[in-house]
Amino acid sequence: MAESEEEAISEAIRRYTAEGYSLEEIDKMVRGEGEGPLIARDPDVLDTWFSSALWPFSTLGWPGAEAAGEVDHQVLNAHYPTSVLVTAHDIIFFWVARMMMMGLHFMKEIPFKDVYIHALVLDEKGQKMSKSKGNVIDPLTLIDKYGADALRFTLAAQAAQGRNIRLSEARVEGYRNFTTKLWNAARFGEMNGTGYTEEFDPSEAQETLNCWIAHEANICVAEATAAMESYRFNDAAGAVYKFAWNIYCDWYVELSKPILMGADGPAKDETRAMAAWVYDVILRLLHPFMPFVTEELWGGLRKRANMLIIERWPELDSQLAAPAAADDINWMIGLITEIRSLRAEMNVPAGAKIPLAAIGLADQASARLSHSEALVMRLARIERIERAEAPPKGAVQFVHAGSSFALPLSGFIDFVAERARLGREIEKAEKEMAGLDARLGNPSFIERAPAEVIDENRARRAELRARADKLTAAIASLVEA
């Protein structure tokens, strides 16, 4: 047993000498002329996992780096124990356990503080990918087609703890569209002269809209940070996605248009600064998941001191909290969303401008409506807003945040025909539900069907229930003409 051949030879000579061999005899053995070769090495090699077991310290320079003054001495001291090992469950025993054993024995310390065990990537239907099934998806093909960011985001957004990932190309395509959405938002900003200087302090914003977006950005920072710190990759990706797409691109961009395209002045200056500042927050938050498109946008938008990769992650800032502004804007967004969905539900022609009746609004709601009238009219395609004490005849009624509203739709839709249509839709949904119930109630189906098929059936059942409820509510809201 020796760490080198020289050592082995010296050891052999020592042993033969001790056994009483003369120097001459030993010399003959060295030259291969004696009783046999002086030494012979075991021809076997070590299990591949033997060297892998040393990986957390051997790669940091051990054993050489243990000596002060060696190149990696600092690295080994600073970076062992490592922070986290990210791996799959099938090698917990073969690799993780053995690194634990070797690390503790030779370094006297654990090799890693956390071991994050991620799930498997299955195909769309929840089947394990295998050559024989022909359902293997090649990551490089997807990268070529949609870009690395889209693939990365797809994987991270589905990396929930303890749940396997079902990979569908449609999702990758969807996240590619997300990069396009981001890109377009950046171009919108450019075309509207957005930008900010170092002096810009988002907590000083005056415009309700700007206070709101800073408040929402701050919430997103809190969620994403907490999620990343606790390996909830899906929650982090989900929070940033929702903020970037639904809140910033869908609403902030729309709501800020009148200011950005309106007259010059402090409101416009503030909005230009805030739009760019929040956009940068999005780029920072998205960078770990979508490094390429965020870096490209970072450098492409304006001259920067650093590349995004070494920029700072956004800090949580309690000064940005603006709950009152957030309530106001979110109230308005809720109202617009409600009207839009009713319009769709009732088959109102997309281009038609319809009236809105606000019924007996309380003071706060009334003030909110007054402040947001112009935006509500533009974004919900409203012709005029009437204040009324009672709902008009021939109207669709709805309640938003405790306030009653109505859409007087006579002349836009045929109430009788609409009610009949809604009735038929409900019937259809209920018929399909009954079929699913029969299947899901059949013990032999539950026993034999693959889990993913059962899941799909249950999901479809829930979807239909929600749809039927919505349609029923729509019928109820059709007040007789």
Place this chain on the structure above:
Amino acid sequence: MLPNSFDPADAEARLYAAWENSGVFRPSGEGEPFTVVIPPPNVTGSLHMGHALNNTLQDALARFWRMRGRSVLWQPGMDHAGIATQMVVERQLADRQQKRTDFTREEFVAKVWEWKAESGGMIIGQLKRLGASCDWSRERFTMDEGLSAAVRKVFVQLYNEGLIYRDKRLVNWDPKFETAISDLEVENIEVAGHFWHFKYPLENGETYRFPIAYDEDGNPTEWETRDYISIATTRPETMLGDGAVAVHPSDKRYAPIVGKRCHIPVGKENGGKGRLIPIITDDYPDPDFGSGAVKITGAHDFNDYKVARKHSLPMFILMDEKARMLSDVDYIPEGYWALDRFAARKKVVEEIDAKGLMIRVEDKKIMQPFGDRSGVVIEPMLTDQWYVDAENLAKRAIEAVEKGETRFVPENWTKTYFQWMRNIEPWCVSRQLWWGHQIPAW
């Protein structure tokens, strides 16, 4: 102004080069260290979806903590992947009608290094395409000089501490590669097989009453007289190595014959009656499975091995490195010498059938172990190998997780870890290959 749209093909390569060249993948040296070692991909590997997920998550963490001001080191490297790599190079030789043994060991290993220089490590470029922000200036390889020195030091120290030793134990043997392999390299596949029921005649024609019908309370109502014990096996070729027949201690049916002996119905001993083996009791046989009696072949079955060790039964090694029946050993009749194990199986069945000792053959789905790379049936073999005393090393590793020094996320994997670690077996670390860290024993 930004262009109309984002072009990943153009931007990705350009941005990656800009990051790498600016040195931002190296630890900043400022702030608390944050360190991740990459699970080293095989040098033969190509990026699959599992790698894509694994490295996306590591990269997201590396980038997140880098932006949080930590001194991030994501340490990359590759594994030399013993069998996989040796196979790739052997296949390349086969294309030129050559084989490994046409060369000396040194020549062959030189060829592997040549292959690595030319076509190995494709996956590194693929990880870069994914955006992995590893510190490539520190890239390591498990066979590089530094890591090889680490391996030698560890082996020698563990040996001197008595934590590595030589032992004869049962291993998974790959008859194609002629090496021991790890459990991870064994794939258990369900195949259509047979279950042969044979009579093992009792010594000196002894007989006993065996129940064949029972009442509602499970009490026997009818018996027949037997001069044999019924044994079923999926692997008749291993019968020449039987060391005993075992029944469960609670199995009353066999109580009259426990402690007596029976003949293995194949072999030339005792005037062609076959070698005599004892009938013993052990908790291993399941009284409700088959006849409830099992043959114990310690040298060719993992369960049997445990029973054989416990009862100090003799273990007869039946096959050579290529899983052919051994020649020139007295417990194997000459007609079997050098036969392939499957040919031997056929011959054993024919011989027993000819003696009239076959009861019946049953078609049966059986789980059969295959080498995941060789595709041949793995043979449990009793060989001399180097072992690491894993039980000893596991103590501290269990304690570290119990104390929360190392934490599994999600937490439920802690249970898996404990379960394995508390039932750990000696770790067989030697392999009969040419590519790898040669054992530093002279």
